[in-house]
Amino acid sequence: MTEQTEQMAVRVVGLLVIVGFASSVVLWTIDTSLASGESLFAVYLSIDLISFAMISYVYRVTKTGDSMGRIPLLAGSILMLILLAAGFAV
Amino acid sequence: MSEQEEEKAQSSYQPSEEAATHERVLARVVHWFDNRLGLSYELLRPAPTYSVNPFYWLGALAVVAFAIQGVTGAIMMIYYIPTPLQAYSSTLYIFQNVSYGRFLETVHLYTAYAMIMLAFMHMMRGYFVSVNKKPRELMWITGMVMGFVTLGFGFTGYLLPWTVVSKSATDVGIGMMAALPQPLSGFIQFLIVGGGTDSGTILRFYDLHVVVLPGVLLLLLVGKMYMLEAHGVSEPVAGPIPLPEKKRKLIPIFPDLTIYLLELAAMFGTAMLLISLAFPLNLAPEYTPTLAAQYASQPDWYFLWIYQVLKIEVFEGPGLTVALALVSAVFVALVLLPFLDRGTTRRIAARMRWVTLGLIFVGEVAVLTVWGYLTPGAIIPTEQAALVLGGTAIIIALVSAGAYKVIFRKLPVGTPSSGAQPPASPGAPYATKSFNTAALWTATSFVALLTLGTFGIGGAISGAVQLMSQGTRLSTLWSLSLSFVELSVAIAGTVYLLYRLDLGTGSIRRRVKAFEVGWRQ
Numbered sequence: 205m206t207e208q209t210e211q212m213a214v215r216v217v218g219l220l221v222i223v224g225f226a227s228s229v230v231l232w233t234i235d236t237s238l239a240s241g242e243s244l245f246a247v248y249l250s251i252d253l254i255s256f257a258m259i260s261y262v263y264r265v266t267k268t269g270d271s272m273g274r275i276p277l278l279a280g281s282i283l284m285l286i287l288l289a290a291g292f293a294v
Numbered sequence: 295m296s297e298q299e300e301e302k303a304q305s306s307y308q309p310s311e312e313a314a315t316h317e318r319v320l321a322r323v324v325h326w327f328d329n330r331l332g333l334s335y336e337l338l339r340p341a342p343t344y345s346v347n348p349f350y351w352l353g354a355l356a357v358v359a360f361a362i363q364g365v366t367g368a369i370m371m372i373y374y375i376p377t378p379l380q381a382y383s384s385t386l387y388i389f390q391n392v393s394y395g396r397f398l399e400t401v402h403l404y405t406a407y408a409m410i411m412l413a414f415m416h417m418m419r420g421y422f423v424s425v426n427k428k429p430r431e432l433m434w435i436t437g438m439v440m441g442f443v444t445l446g447f448g449f450t451g452y453l454l455p456w457t458v459v460s461k462s463a464t465d466v467g468i469g470m471m472a473a474l475p476q477p478l479s480g481f482i483q484f485l486i487v488g489g490g491t492d493s494g495t496i497l498r499f500y501d502l503h504v505v506v507l508p509g510v511l512l513l514l515l516v517g518k519m520y521m522l523e524a525h526g527v528s529e530p531v532a533g534p535i536p537l538p539e540k541k542r543k544l545i546p547i548f549p550d551l552t553i554y555l556l557e558l559a560a561m562f563g564t565a566m567l568l569i570s571l572a573f574p575l576n577l578a579p580e581y582t583p584t585l586a587a588q589y590a591s592q593p594d595w596y597f598l599w600i601y602q603v604l605k606i607e608v609f610e611g612p613g614l615t616v617a618l619a620l621v622s623a624v625f626v627a628l629v630l631l632p633f634l635d636r637g638t639t640r641r642i643a644a645r646m647r648w649v650t651l652g653l654i655f656v657g658e659v660a661v662l663t664v665w666g667y668l669t670p671g672a673i674i675p676t677e678q679a680a681l682v683l684g685g686t687a688i689i690i691a692l693v694s695a696g697a698y699k700v701i702f703r704k705l706p707v708g709t710p711s712s713g714a715q716p717p718a719s720p721g722a723p724y725a726t727k728s729f730n731t732a733a734l735w736t737a738t739s740f741v742a743l744l745t746l747g748t749f750g751i752g753g754a755i756s757g758a759v760q761l762m763s764q765g766t767r768l769s770t771l772w773s774l775s776l777s778f779v780e781l782s783v784a785i786a787g788t789v790y791l792l793y794r795l796d797l798g799t800g801s802i803r804r805r806v807k808a809f810e811v812g813w814r815q
Contacts, residue, residue, distance in 0.1 A: 264554060
């Protein structure tokens with residue numbers, strides 16, 4: 205694994221940890237009595253799970269020395285952005 | 295050696311001096327858990343790298359679905375009351391008054407669907423790559439029993455909301471079980487119906503759903519995991535290209551494979567959440583006998599294929615026992631598959647008969663399910679059923695035979711008329727531009743011929759039925775003769791195409807010069 209890849213992995217994981225933490229905080233602030241609460245809960249829990257899956261992916265490929273695929277990271281990031289936008293829309 | 299040093303020596307996850315900060319922090323966390331749980335201490339057999347593939351873990355995902363159902367079900371148990379008078383109202387209460395109640399019910403339902411679908415995919419993957427061969431016969435049988443338990447979850451859980459749809463469908467299911475031969479029928483009736491009252495039935499269904507079936511499934515799961523530990527992950531099916539050494543490298547269950555499985559579980563959980571969000575569950579009206587009379591009874595989708603078979607006209611009345619025997623025979627054959635498919639090879643190329651049978655099974659289940667969904671409550675005429683089911687089987691068998699001929703044919707000894715040159719040495723890749731074009735033409739011709747043949751078969755059967763039921767009519771005779779022409783062209787075309795394909799193998803005993811136009815030896 206090159207130093208550049210390692211630095212990239214650290215940045216990606218750092219960013220994902222922040223996103224995961226922020227969505228967890230939002231999860232605990234949702235008003236459960238509102239009808240929109242259900243949708244927000246599903247959206248932010250999904251963001252949490254996606255960021256967890258991406259962190260696991262980065263850790264796994266970094267450890268095994270495989271090349272880090274851009275497509276899984278890109279797909280996960282786009283999905284998180286869509287969900288974030290949906291969260292705001294709700 | 296101090297205790298701390300001993301711990302470090304035992305664990306395989308030591309941060310190296312050169313490791314980056316994040317790697318050292320992660321390794322320390324892994325090391326901490328590993329020392330306490332002992333997961334990497336030769337307790338669990340390491341897995342080969344080729345198993346880092348979602349298709350190897352469809353069963354594990356079904357277990358994840360089961361776990362999600364356990365959590366959501368446990369929350370619902372707090373509010374649900376299993377009596378005919380309160381089952382619906384308590385379900386409605388969860389829907390309307392419990393925080394995220396509707397979402398909870400929706401996730402519970404969709405993960406149940408996913409569990410059934412994943413179990414089916416897991417079984418069919420195992421069937422096609424023949425994992426049931428020695429020494430995994432008992433693993434296969436255990437897996438099949440787990441599949442039946444999963445269907446049992448669906449059957450027992452469907453009744454619990456006590457809606458008009460669920461109660462009517464369950465009544466039909468219970469009624470059908472009465473047609474089974476004794477003492478099986480009596481035993482099942484005793485197990486699920488009890489005294490025959492509604493309150494007895496719902497209580498037994500609830501008990502089976504939340505206590506008996508989860509317990510049985512967990513026991514079977516432990517047994518299957520034990521056997522997996524003994525035999526390891528099955529080897530991939532041997533292909534023409536040997537697996538590279540890198541793919542054979544063993545990886546520890548913890549943390550490498552565990553992290554991969556958690557990754558899959560997180561993606562599966564996300565999919566379930568988003569599907570539940572997009573398609574929230576709507577509760578059907580409460581069951582009353584009056585309302586039930588207005589509804590066409592229909593089981594949930596995973597039983598539709600069986601229900602559709604039972605709806606065929608010939609199986610009405612006394613024929614029901616025959617239909618149930620047929621469906622049971624399919625299940626028994628699946629359970630006993632390791633003893634029926636006795637061949638030693640696992641190669642798909644060498645198992646055309648079994649692969650084709652499997653494809654026909656999947657095709658028939660899919661056709662019957664969609665058909666059942668489209669025709670709720672309707673009795674299916676026997677001729678129509680024969681046409682659809684027979685046609686499906688014939689089409690799949692022909693496509694499979696054609697695909698085997700194209701994909702797994704022997705290396706050619708002559709020069710095909712398309713101009714494709716044979717590989718320089720035996721075993722070398724045979725993919726040139728002209729070869730690819732020839733393969734594409736062959737595949738297209740096969741599909742066209744199969745389509746023509748399908749229309750021919752369908753038209754011929756339909757014409758024959760019309761002749762028998764409506765007498766001789768000019769239009770019927772015309773369509774019948776047209777169908778025969780279609781069928782003849784399809785058969786002649788297929789024979790010609792197969793002959794041309796076999797020219798390359800040199801295996802034809804009787805040569806027909808007229809079929810060899812453009813062929814250069």
